[in-house]
Structure formats: structure tokens, C-alpha cells
Amino acid sequence: MTSVENIFRTNEGAQEMRPRSEISAKEILREVGSVLRMSEAEVAKLGQMPAEADEDQTMIINMGPQHPSTHGVLRLMLELQGEKVLRCKPIIGYLHTGMEKTGEELTYMQGGTNVTRMDYLSPLNNELVFSMAVEKLLGIENDIPERAVWMRMLLSELNRMSSHLLFLASNGMDLGAVSMMLYGWREREEVLRFFQKVTGLRMNHNFIRPGGVAADLPPGWRDDVLTILEMLPGRLAEYDILMTDQPIWRERLQGVGVITADEALALGTSGPILRSTGVAWDLRRDQPYLHYDEVEFDVIVGSYGDAFDRYAIRINEIRESIRIVHQVLDAMPLGDYRIQNKKVTPPPRARIDESMEALIHHFKIFTEGFKVPEGEVYVAIESPRGEIGCYIVSDGGPKPYRIHMRAPSFVNIQALPHMMRGGLVADAVAVISSIDPVLGEVDR
Amino acid sequence: MSDVEVTPEAQPQLHGCPLSDSRGQTVVHPTRAQYVALMKKLLDGGYVMCSDLTATDYLTHSGRTLPEGIDAERFEIVVNLTAIATRDRIRIRVQVPESDPLIASLFDLWPGTEAMEREVFDMFGISFDGHPDLTRILMPEDWDGHPLRKDYSIGRIPVQFKGSNS
Numbered sequence: 001m002t003s004v005e006n007i008f009r010t011n012e013g014a015q016e017m018r019p020r021s022e023i024s025a026k027e028i029l030r031e032v033g034s035v036l037r038m039s040e041a042e043v044a045k046l047g048q049m050p051a052e053a054d055e056d057q058t059m060i061i062n063m064g065p066q067h068p069s070t071h072g073v074l075r076l077m078l079e080l081q082g083e084k085v086l087r088c089k090p091i092i093g094y095l096h097t098g099m100e101k102t103g104e105e106l107t108y109m110q111g112g113t114n115v116t117r118m119d120y121l122s123p124l125n126n127e128l129v130f131s132m133a134v135e136k137l138l139g140i141e142n143d144i145p146e147r148a149v150w151m152r153m154l155l156s157e158l159n160r161m162s163s164h165l166l167f168l169a170s171n172g173m174d175l176g177a178v179s180m181m182l183y184g185w186r187e188r189e190e191v192l193r194f195f196q197k198v199t200g201l202r203m204n205h206n207f208i209r210p211g212g213v214a215a216d217l218p219p220g221w222r223d224d225v226l227t228i229l230e231m232l233p234g235r236l237a238e239y240d241i242l243m244t245d246q247p248i249w250r251e252r253l254q255g256v257g258v259i260t261a262d263e264a265l266a267l268g269t270s271g272p273i274l275r276s277t278g279v280a281w282d283l284r285r286d287q288p289y290l291h292y293d294e295v296e297f298d299v300i301v302g303s304y305g306d307a308f309d310r311y312a313i314r315i316n317e318i319r320e321s322i323r324i325v326h327q328v329l330d331a332m333p334l335g336d337y338r339i340q341n342k343k344v345t346p347p348p349r350a351r352i353d354e355s356m357e358a359l360i361h362h363f364k365i366f367t368e369g370f371k372v373p374e375g376e377v378y379v380a381i382e383s384p385r386g387e388i389g390c391y392i393v394s395d396g397g398p399k400p401y402r403i404h405m406r407a408p409s410f411v412n413i414q415a416l417p418h419m420m421r422g423g424l425v426a427d428a429v430a431v432i433s434s435i436d437p438v439l440g441e442v443d444r
Numbered sequence: 445m446s447d448v449e450v451t452p453e454a455q456p457q458l459h460g461c462p463l464s465d466s467r468g469q470t471v472v473h474p475t476r477a478q479y480v481a482l483m484k485k486l487l488d489g490g491y492v493m494c495s496d497l498t499a500t501d502y503l504t505h506s507g508r509t510l511p512e513g514i515d516a517e518r519f520e521i522v523v524n525l526t527a528i529a530t531r532d533r534i535r536i537r538v539q540v541p542e543s544d545p546l547i548a549s550l551f552d553l554w555p556g557t558e559a560m561e562r563e564v565f566d567m568f569g570i571s572f573d574g575h576p577d578l579t580r581i582l583m584p585e586d587w588d589g590h591p592l593r594k595d596y597s598i599g600r601i602p603v604q605f606k607g608s609n610s
Contacts, residue, residue, distance in 0.1 A: 014579045027576065093582040100567075101591055101598065136467050265492045265528070268556025279528065286531045374508065377467050378524050378535060380495065389496050391522065395505045402592075406496040406524070414559050443582060 017060060017077035017089035028087070057081055065094045069174045069429045072439030076416070076428070083424050088417040092410075095443035103403035107369025108134050111400065112206040115390070118405055119441035120203055121166055124159040124195075125383040126405070127208040128152055132289065133379040133390040134210040137372045138344065145336040148212035153290045154225070154328045155198070155208065156381075157321040161232070162191040163384035164314045164321075167436045168239060171311060174433040175252050177243060187235055194224050211345050212338025225329060229322055236318060244312065253308035257419035257431035260305055267418065268411045271386025272317070273435060276302035276309035283382040295327040307434035314436075317384075344370050369398035378406075385409055385436060407444060409437040455512060459485050462511035471535045473514045479538050480548045483523075487553050491525035491534060494554035498522050499540075499564045503594040518542040519570055523550070540570055549575040567592035 020028075064075040073094035079087040103114050115130040116123040135141040169184020192202040197218055199205035207214045243249045259269075261277040274281055282299040284292040300316045302309025338345050346365045347358040374396040380389035389406030412435050419431045456463040459482050461474040474482045500520045502508065510516055517539035525534050540547055549572035550557045561572045562581040569590035572578060580587060589596050 014585055015581070093580075093584070096582040098591055105598065139467070266555050268494050268554060270493075270495075281528055287533075374506070375466055376500075376508075376522075377469060378496065378522075378533075380524075380533075387495060387526075389524065391496065391498060391524070393500050393505075395508075401505055402500045404496075404498045404522075406498075410559060410563075411556060414556055 015091055015093075017079065017087065019060060020058065020079075058086060063428065070432060071170065071437055072442075074413070074432070074437060074439055074442070076432075078420075078425065078428065080425055083426070085420045085423050085425055085428060088420045088428075090413050090416050092413070092439070092442050095439050097444070099444045100403055100405070103400060105399065107398045108210055108372060108400065109366065109369050111403065112209055113204070115403075115405060116204045116206055117440065118407065118444055119383065119385065119388070119409070119438045121438050122159050122163045122384050123204050124155045124208060125381065125388055127206065128156055129379055129381045129383075129388050129390045129405075130403075131208050131210045132381065133377050133392045134372065136377045136379055137375055137392060137394050138210070139373070140211070140339060140341060140344070143339055143341070144212055145339060146333045147216075147335040148337050148339070149290050150328055150332050151213050151217065151337060152208055153292070153295075154325060154332070155195075155213075156290070157324045157328065158191055158194065158225075158228070160384045161228075161318050161321045162188045162195075164318050165191070167314050167384075168243075168311075171433045171436075172243065174429050175249070177249065180239070180242060183235070183239070183242075187232065190228050190231065194221075194228060197221070197224060209338075211341065212336070214338075216337045222329060225325060229325060232318065232322055236315060239315060244315065250308060253311055253430060253434070254306055255304070256307040256423065256427045257434055258304065258306045259415060259419055263418060264305070264415065267415050269386065269415050271382070271384070271408055271412070272310050272313045273386065273412055273415060275300060275313055277305035278303050283380060283387060287380070289379075289381055291331075294331070295324050297321075297324050307430050310434040310436075314384075371396060371398050372400075380406065383408055385438065385441075386412060405441075405444060407441040409435075409439070409441045410444075413437050413442055458482075462513060464509075464511050466535070469533065469535060471537055473511055473537055473539075475514075476538060476540065476547055479536075480550075480553075482536070483550060483553055486525055486534065486536075490527040490529050490532075492528055493526040494523065494550065494557050494560075495526045495533075496522075496524040497550070497557050497560035497564065499568045499570055499592075501568060501592065501594045514539060519545060519568060521547055521564070521570070545570040546573055547571075548573050551575055566590070569593065 058079050058081045060077055060079050062075060063078055064070040065073040075091040077089045077091060078085050099114055099118060103111055106114055111130055112127045115126045119126050132141065135144065165184050165188040169181045172180025172184065195205065196202050198221065199207040259277060261279050264274045264277045278301050280299045280301045285299050297320045300313045300320065302313055346362045351358040352362055372394045374394055376393040378389055378391045380387050386408030388408055391404040392400050393402040395401040416431065416435065420428055458472050461472050461478055461482055464471045464473065500522060501518065502520060503518055519540040519542065521538045521540055523536040538547060547570060549561055551574060559581060561575055562578065564570055565572060565578050566580040566582050567590055
């Protein structure tokens with residue numbers, strides 16, 4: 001095969017952004033107008049969108065899929081007029097591995113290993129929403145032992161910290177503050193080390209399972225958490241000196257990638273992107289799950305909806321997570337870490353040695369899985385990136401009939417063309433970074 | 445919800461569409477003809493955010509419970525809406541027949557459904573009338589079939605054994 005044929009074969013054809021000569025001005029205006037909630041005529045009056053830009057003045061270029069600042073295999077097609085971005089189209093699917101289809105072949109017990117690999121920067125939140133959906137179908141969502149619930153909160157908040165720390169690292173790197181990358185990874189490593197101690201793995205834990213969690217906290221866990229909590233505030237203050245208060249950093253982010261509240265809602269975005277526009281919508285507070293209604297924390301909102309607000313929200317959310325974890329440490333009760341419901345919980349290891357029934361029961365649960373009553377539920381929680389939802393349809397068997405994950409990055413990425421329109425191509429990197437997409441979750 | 449009317453047959457309805465309860469979550473079952481009008485009313489009624497839009501293929505399902513008057517079809521479009529002000533959620537399930545897999549697009553109401561509808565088109569082969577750019581989104585453009593359909597086999601890539609070159 002010649003190289004020319006090779007290029008042709010990797011061409012995505014109709015998915016790509018079409019040149020102006022192939023589409024009508026009406027189509028362009030429709031795309032813009034639907035986002036701004038305006039009629040086509042009103043959009044045309046705005047004048048920001050030259051519907052009749054000359055074809056020979058504009059250029060369509062590819063950014064990605066292999067580009068260091070696209071956070072994975074995100075491909076953007078940008079239509080440029082000089083330095084200015086006129087249109088942008090994200091093209092995704094390069095990491096698609098059919099995880100929803102795979103999920104239909106795995107039992108509810110095995111499902112955690114699948115969903116945890118979607119958003120690989122906040123795996124515990126994926127497991128949590130999956131487990132909560134299964135528990136709701138089983139009707140045991142109110143019977144989860146207290147210790148398991150608080151453990152889930154502890155892990156979920158620590159995961160939020162590690163995810164936001166990685167955002168700070170990559171955001172710094174994308175914008176040229178390369179030393180920030182090292183600091184962010186360094187702090188995140190401390191959190192991952194704790195995860196490794198608790199779950200055995202740094203990522204993709206499969207630790208939160210339907211019915212509770214996989215194991216109890218190891219001895220000395222409280223000191224480990226306290227070490228992290230004591231270390232972080234000082235480090236965050238350093239980041240403020242390094243980035244937040246620094247004029248170059250502010251110049252680079254303020255007023256870049258602006259989106260208004262109405263647009264953010266219309267586009268379905270959630271998480272820091274929605275909150276940066278001033279909409280105080282945080283599922284932890286507004287539709288409380290676990291015991292978030294028993295802890296005190298603030299929902300951080302921005303006011304300008306720009307990349308700087310999104311950065312500031314995330315760095316302050318780490319501080320709020322520290323507050324929450326302190327309260328979790330105080331409230332952590334003793335007790336069971338998983339539900340003692342023989343239907344979903346395998347017998348403890350010690351019982352297997354002495355009881356044949358326990359051995360059979362253990363074997364059955366891990367080979368066939370447990371049956372879940374017929375029905376369908378949608379459960380949503382607040383992941384570091386926004387609303388992560390899990391829709392499961394059960395037909396009464398041991399495997400989900402249909403499992404769908406509402407991935408926050410998948411929806412948030414739709415805001416890219418809108419945020420980039422009219423901006424500079426140099427700011428495109430800042431905008432992508434401020435959305436903080438995880439492509440494993442976008443493509444699933 | 446204040447605008448829930450209880451009809452004599454005790455079948456709760458919302459804007460003329462039957463309501464049901466699924467594990468404590470409210471589900472509305474409009475017909476395809478009622479779909480867009482219902483969504484418009486819900487949007488005006490405060491459901492400003494379309495959280496999720498997906499589909500399910502009920503080809504091999506053993507049987508589901510639907511409210512009276514709703515005929516089960518092979519496909520179902522599932523939409524989850526969120527009302528920010530009232531912190532409320534609602535789910536809409538629309539039956540889409542296999543013989544005519546077509547439904548109106550919600551793009552003009554919530555532009556954020558653009559990618560989700562493309563995903564459903566890609567994975568289930570359900571077309572959306574009025575969608576601005578209905579192309580495959582996750583699979584390659586020249587892919588055959590729609591992977592999340594139940595009659596789409598999982599398939600296997602045969603393992604290839606090759607001698608080492610050294």
C-alpha cells in the first residue's frame with residue numbers, strides 16, 4: 001500500500017469538517033444560532049461570524065489526534081483565518097473500544113472492572129456511580145453499612161483531589177508553566193500511593209463494588225490521609241504564588257474561552273464548566289448522595305465563564321475536598337464495610353475453608369453472578385469533570401441488559417467549538433485544557 | 445409535581461402522556477407524535493438541561509412493564525432531563541419501531557444533544573429528523589452495522605501466530 005492510499009484509509013470522510021464551498025451559509029448560521037439560542041437572522045446581525053468568508057483566506061488544519069496538548073487522542077479540525085479560529089469541529093472515536101457493549105457481557109460483579117477504565121483519572125467515581133445504580137436496581141441502596149458509605153466518600157473526595165491535581169499539572173504544562181507539571185504530578189502521586197495501599201492499585205481499582213467496598217481500610221490509613229491533608233494546603237499556596245497571582249498566567253487565561261450560563265446549560269455541560277458561568281450546580285449539594293448532606297462544604301462558582309475561572313474553581317475545589325475529608329475522618333464509624341446480604345456478598349474467606357456451602361456459594365457468585373430484578377434506573381453523581389450518570393436496564397439476569405454511561409467529558413467537549421469561535425489559535429490549547437477532557441471517557 | 449393530573453383510570457399523566465415510576469424515578473412515555481411537543485413543554489417548564497440521551501434495543505429482552513396504551517417496540521429512546529431550579533429529574537422513554545427507526549431531533553431545543561444523537565445513530569442506527577450533522581461519531585465512517593444492536597455479534601479477531609524474525 002502506498003503512503004497516499006494509507007492516508008486515504010485513515011480519512012474519516014463525512015465526519016470531518018467540510019470546507020465552506022460545500023456548505024451553505026444557512027447551515028453555518030444554524031450551528032451558531034442553536035448554541036446562542038437565537039434565530040439565524042439575529043446571529044447574522046451579530047457579525048462575529050463572517051458567513052461569506054473567502055475560501056482562499058481561510059485554511060482548515062488538523063490539530064491532533066497525536067498532539068501533546070489534546071489530552072489523549074482528541075482531533076480538532078480548525079478553520080483559521082490568519083491567527084483567528086472561525087470554526088472548530090472535534091472528531092472523536094479514536095479510543096473507542098465498545099465498553100458499553102463489553103458491559104453487557106460482564107456480570108454485575110465484574111462490571112466494575114469495565115467502568116473503572118472509562119474515566120481513568122477518576123476511576124473511583126465511575127465505580128461509585130455504577131455500584132449505586134446496581135444497588136438501586138436491587139433495592140438495597142439504603143442498606144449499605146455506614147462505614148462503607150463514609151469510605152466511599154473518603155475515596156471519592158481523594159480521587160477528586162488527585163484528578164484536579166492532574167488538571168493543574170497538565171494545564172500548567174499546556175500553557176508553558178512546565179514546572180507546574182512536575183509539582184502537580186508529585187502531589188497526585190501521594191494520593192495515588194494512598195490508593196495503592198487501600199485498594200492494591202494506583203488506578204482502575206475495582207474497589208467500590210455493588211454492596212459496599214472490596215476491603216476494609218488498612219491499618220494506619222488515618223495517618224496516611226492526615227499526611228496528605230497536612231501537605232496539600234501549603235502546596236496549594238505555592239501554586240497560588242506560582243500561577244494564580246502571576247500576571248502572565250492571568251493574561252493567558254482571563255477572557256479566554258468564554259461561555260455564558262445559558263449557553264452552558266443549552267449545551268448540557270456540567271461540573272466546573274457550568275459552575276464557571278455562575279450556575280451553582282453541584283450534585284453533591286443539589287441532589288445529595290452518600291452522606292454529602294451531612295458534611296459542610298462550599299460550591300465554588302465563577303463569574304466570567306472563562307478559562308481562568310475554570311482553573312480557579314478546580315484549585316479551590318481541592319481545598320473544599322480537604323474540608324470534606326477532614327469531616328469524613330471525624331465521622332468514620334466502625335463496622336462492616338459491605339452489606340451482609342447473602343445474595344450479593346460472597347462469603348468471607350475463612351468460611352470457605354470450613355463450609356462446603358460457603359464454597360459453592362462463593363463459586364456461584366463469581367461465576368454466574370447475582371440476579372438483579374427487571375427494571376431500569378439512571379443514577380448521577382458529581383465526578384471531578386461533571387455529572388457522571390449510569391443508566392442500567394436489567395432483564396432480571398445476572399448481566400446488565402444495557403449499560404450506558406453518561407460521560408461528562410463527552411458532553412463537555414461539545415462546548416469546544418463554541419468557546420473557540422473567534423479566538424486565537426494559540427488560545428485553543430488553553431481552552432482544551434480548561435475543559436479537562438478524558439478521552440477514555442469520551443470514546444468509551 | 446403540580447401539573448400531574450389523575451385521570452379516572454388512576455393512570456397518572458403529564459401533558460397527556462402516561463407516567464410511570466421506576467425505582468422512585470419519574471418516567472414519561474410519550475408516543476413519537478407527542479415527543480417533541482412534550483419536550484418543548486418540559487423545557488419551558490424548567491427542565492433546562494438535557495443530561496443524557498441514549499437508546500436501548502429490546503430485541504432479546506424477556507419483557508418489560510410499560511403503562512397501558514403504550515405498545516412495546518424494538519427500540520427505545522431514553523432521555524434524562526434535569527431541572528436546575530427545582531433540582532428535579534425526569535426520564536422520557538419513546539418507543540421507536542424497527543421498521544421505521546426515525547425520530548425527531550432535539551437539537552433545536554437542547555443543542556447539547558448533538559453528540560448524543562450522533563452516538564445513538566452510530567450505535568443503534570436510529571435516524572434523527574432535523575439533526576444538522578448525522579454522521580457516525582465513534583465508529584469509522586465506513587463501518588458496517590450498528591454495534592449496540594442486540595443482533596450485532598460481538599465477533600472475534602482470529603489470533604495470529606507468527607514466527608519471530610530473529
